[in-house]
Each structure stands twice: as structure tokens, then as C-alpha cells.
Amino acid sequence: MTAPPDDCLARNEWICGAYLSSRREILIDAVLQHLQLTVASVAIALLIAVPLALAARRWRWAAGPVLATTTVLYTIPSLAMFSLLLPLYGLSAALVIAGLVLYSLTLLVRNILAGLRAVPEETRQAARGMGYGPLRLLLAVELPLALPAAMAGLRIATVSAVSLVTIGAIVGHGGLGNLIYSGMNTYFKAQVLTASVLCVLIAVAAELLLLGAGRLLTPWTRRQA
Amino acid sequence: MNTLSDTWSWLTTAAHWSGPDGVWHRLGEHLFLTAVCLLISCLIALPVALVLGHLGKGGALAVNLSNVGRAVPTFAVLVLLLLTPIGTHGQWSTIIALVLFAVPPLLTNAYVGMREVDRDVVRAARGMGMTGRQMLVGVELPLALPMILTGVRIAAVQLVATATLAALAGGGGLGRIITAGFNLASTPQVVAGAILVAVFALLVESLFEAGQRLALQRGREAA
Numbered sequence: 001m002t003a004p005p006d007d008c009l010a011r012n013e014w015i016c017g018a019y020l021s022s023r024r025e026i027l028i029d030a031v032l033q034h035l036q037l038t039v040a041s042v043a044i045a046l047l048i049a050v051p052l053a054l055a056a057r058r059w060r061w062a063a064g065p066v067l068a069t070t071t072v073l074y075t076i077p078s079l080a081m082f083s084l085l086l087p088l089y090g091l092s093a094a095l096v097i098a099g100l101v102l103y104s105l106t107l108l109v110r111n112i113l114a115g116l117r118a119v120p121e122e123t124r125q126a127a128r129g130m131g132y133g134p135l136r137l138l139l140a141v142e143l144p145l146a147l148p149a150a151m152a153g154l155r156i157a158t159v160s161a162v163s164l165v166t167i168g169a170i171v172g173h174g175g176l177g178n179l180i181y182s183g184m185n186t187y188f189k190a191q192v193l194t195a196s197v198l199c200v201l202i203a204v205a206a207e208l209l210l211l212g213a214g215r216l217l218t219p220w221t222r223r224q225a
Numbered sequence: 226m227n228t229l230s231d232t233w234s235w236l237t238t239a240a241h242w243s244g245p246d247g248v249w250h251r252l253g254e255h256l257f258l259t260a261v262c263l264l265i266s267c268l269i270a271l272p273v274a275l276v277l278g279h280l281g282k283g284g285a286l287a288v289n290l291s292n293v294g295r296a297v298p299t300f301a302v303l304v305l306l307l308l309t310p311i312g313t314h315g316q317w318s319t320i321i322a323l324v325l326f327a328v329p330p331l332l333t334n335a336y337v338g339m340r341e342v343d344r345d346v347v348r349a350a351r352g353m354g355m356t357g358r359q360m361l362v363g364v365e366l367p368l369a370l371p372m373i374l375t376g377v378r379i380a381a382v383q384l385v386a387t388a389t390l391a392a393l394a395g396g397g398g399l400g401r402i403i404t405a406g407f408n409l410a411s412t413p414q415v416v417a418g419a420i421l422v423a424v425f426a427l428l429v430e431s432l433f434e435a436g437q438r439l440a441l442q443r444g445r446e447a448a
Contacts, residue, residue: 075430076423077386079393083403083419086412087228156295163298170393170407177300184304184394192308196301203296 009190016190023191026179031198034175037093037168038161038206041100045157048101049108054138056109057116067113070106078103078167086171096168103164104157111153115146148221151214155207162203176202231413232420241417246405248421254397255425258316258388262323263381269324270331271373278339278369279361287336294329299387302326303394319396323387330379338372339365371441378433385426399425 008016020027056063076084081099089095119142127141166177174181176195183191215222235241242248277283302325306318342365350364366373392400399422406414 072427075382075426077389077426079389079400079403080419080422080426083415084423086415159295163296166298166300167390169300170404177298180301180304184307187308189308192301192304196298196305199298199301200296207296
């Protein structure tokens with residue numbers, strides 16, 4: 001009988017190079033799944049949030065119910081949210097995405113609405129005076145001016161989504177959360193720490209990426225800063 | 226819908242409410258965890274935020290802390306703490322994780338509230354010969370109170386959510402009903418647990434909102 005190898009895996013150390021090299025495939029798969037879940041849910045939330053925010057601004061009576069509903073959704077703890085969706089989606093990635101969409105929606109609708117409302121009335125009147133129709137006013141004047149607030153919402157929503165994906169581990173679709181969950185059950189320290197650090201790195205990268213994108217999209221705000 | 230009626234019958238079965246795995250016991254654990262950790266977090270965060278806000282220092286720290294808190298997954302912190310030596314001391318890993326996530330909103334809101342107090346009012350108070358302590362307690366604190374209370378409300382809701390997650394890492398609370406439901410592959414139990422958690426969270430939110438409104442109303446009447 002051969003003696004067990006005396007490396008950091010056998011000693012169950014927190015930081016372990018052998019873990020990184022021997023589990024590279026698993027880690028890459030988990031990161032990719034994590035990114036897919038995050039991007040899909042934030043993208044869907046954005047597609048729903050823009051019309052909702054526009055509707056809430058266009059029809060004053062719609063603003064109250066839209067904001068109240070999203071606030072209630074945001075108050076529900078993530079584990080409960082995923083569980084409530086279980087009868088609808090079963091143990092699937094769609095469940096995790098649906099849950100994350102509901103959370104991101106709140107942040108996006110609020111920020112886009114705040115951005116649209118902050119457009120000065122004079123600017124709107126000036127554009128109308130120059131002969132801008134409603135659609136052109138929206139696309140060329142109002143949306144660009146609402147962009148900084150909307151981007152701030154998008155950043156918060158994306159970073160939160162990266163962190164919330166881990167809870168998807170409860171249904172087996174949690175990206176890096178799956179590794180944290182299985183690492184907890186097997187008391188595998190290197191796996192838990194590596195997956196957690198990767199999670200934070202993804203969040204930081206997403207934040208920086210969106211900050212950069214925001215600066216590129218709103219060149220006029222750079223001169224003031 | 227079938228799940229709905231199954232969930233209803235789960236919730237109306239008396240046996241599910243009593244005993245060490247029953248709803249009442251789990252609710253008690255959840256309430257206890259939330260209340261104790263809210264108290265600890267307030268004792269840690271509020272004095273620091275008030276002093277920093279009064280001195281006008283450490284603003285970057287107070288604001289960035291919230292961003293960091295958002296980027297770090299709650300679940301990861303719960304599991305990491307569980308695997309450290311702290312994890313062997315019962316509830317302590319859960320309590321530490323809960324406090325860690327309740328401190329940022331408290332700190333940020335209280336700090337911003339203190340800084341947003343009208344500078345003219347502060348200067349007037351100083352001109353009247355008030356000492357730093359008098360200004361802090363008599364002028365800045367009352368004016369910053371709405372923001373401080375908002376921070377407390379956000380922290381309380383955050384605590385309820387984190388305490389739910391603690392069940393995934395072996396902690397107590399209402400989340401245990403959900404995780405037990407997943408282990409039993411019992412959708413009605415999962416949904417019933419989720420409804421209980423959601424109702425509890427919404428109750429806490431509206432309770433704090435009402436308390437906030439009451440406190441501000443009292444303050445306005447006293448003024």
C-alpha cells in the first residue's frame with residue numbers, strides 16, 4: 001500500500017496550488033456558468049425594466065404600483081425567492097435566472113425612472129422647440145441624459161447578481177456557488193476559498209467593465225470630472 | 226393548482242408548527258438571531274459612524290464599505306466562517322456573518338445622514354458656544370435621525386435575509402424549513418417555508434417603516 005501524498009490537498013489547506021492545477025476544468029466550467037447566469041438575468045431584467053420605467057413615467061398612476069411591487073420583491077430574501085419559483089420552474093437554471101431578474105428589475109426600474117425624471121423640463125422644451133418628435137426626444141435627449149443614473153443601477157444590479165448566483169447552489173445551478181456548497185459538505189477548504197475569491201473577482205471585474213462602458217457612453221460627463 | 230393546495234395543507238397541519246423542527250421554534254430562532262445581531266451591529270456601527278460623521282473623516286471608507294458588502298457573496302462568507310475554528314462554536318459563525326452584512330448599511334446611512342446636516346445649522350450651533358459633544362447629541366444626531374433609521378431598517382431586512390441563508394450552512398431559523406424541504410424533495414414544504422420567510426421579511430420591513438414614521442412624527446411634534 002502506498003502512503004497518501006503529503007501535499008496541500010491532503011492537508012486540507014486554505015490556499016492550495018495543487019487544487020488550482022488539478023481542478024482547472026471544474027473551475028472554468030463553474031466560472032462560465034456563473035457568467036452565463038449573471039449576464040442572462042441582467043440582460044433580461046434590462047429588457048423588462050426600460051419599458052416599465054417608461055410606462056411609469058408616461059402614466060403617473062402606474063408609477064406607484066410599479067415601484068411598490070418591485071420594492072416588495074426586493075424585500076423577499078433570496079433563498080425564499082428561489083424557493084417560491086420552484087413550482088414554476090423546477091430544479092433548473094431558469095429558476096435561478098428568473099429569481100435574479102426579479103431582483104435586478106427593482107434596482108434598474110428605480111434608477112432609470114430617477115434618471116428620466118431628472119431630465120430638466122427646459123431641456124425637453126428646447127428639444128420640442130427644435131422640432132423633435134416624442135420618439136426622437138426620448139432616444140436622442142432623454143435616454144442619454146438618464147444614462148448615468150441607469151448605469152449606476154446597472155452596476156449595482158450586476159454586482160448583486162454575481163453574488164446572488166451562488167445561492168442557486170440550492171437547486172444545483174449556482175455557478176461557483178455549487179463549488180462552495182459541495183466544499184462545505186466535504187469540508188474542502190481550498191475549494192470554498194478559491195470559489196469565493198473567484199466570485200469576488202468576477203464582481204470587481206464586472207464593476208470596472210461597466211464603469212468603463214459608462215464613461216465611453218457618456219463622454220460629456222468626463223469633462224466635468 | 227396542486228402545489229398551492231399542498232402548500233396550504235402543509236401550513237395548516239398542526240404537527241408542522243410544534244416541536245424542535247416546527248415553525249414556532251424556527252421563527253423564535255430567526256427572531257432571536259435577527260434581534261441580537263441588529264443590536265450588536267448597531268452598537269458597533271452607529272458610534273463609529275456618528276463620530277466619523279461629526280469629524281467629517283473617513284467618508285471614503287463609509288461609502289466603499291457598502292460596495293464591498295455587495296460584492297462579497299453572503300453564502301461564501303457563511304461557509305468560510307463555518308470552516309474556520311469559529312465554526313465549531315455553535316451559532317457564532319452565523320452571528321459573525323450576520324453582523325458583517327448588517328454593519329455596512331448602518332455605517333453608510335448614518336455617516337451620510339451626519340454629513341448631510343445643513344452646515345449653516347452646525348456653524349450656528351458652534352457660534353452659540355456649543356461644545357463638540359453638545360453639537361453631536363443636540364443638533365447633528367436629531368437632524369441625521371431619518372437617515373440613521375433608514376439604515377437600521379435596511380440592516381434589519383438584510384439580517385432577516387442573511388439569517389435565512391444561514392440555514393444552508395447549518396444555522397437555525399426559518400430557512401431550515403426550506404432546506405429541509407429540499408432535502409426531502411418536498412415542494413410543498415419548500416414553498417411553505419418560503420412563504421413564511423417572505424411574510425416575515427415583509428412584516429419586519431413594514432414594522433420598521435411604521436416605527437420610523439412614528440419616531441419622526443414624535444420628533445416633529447416635540448420640536
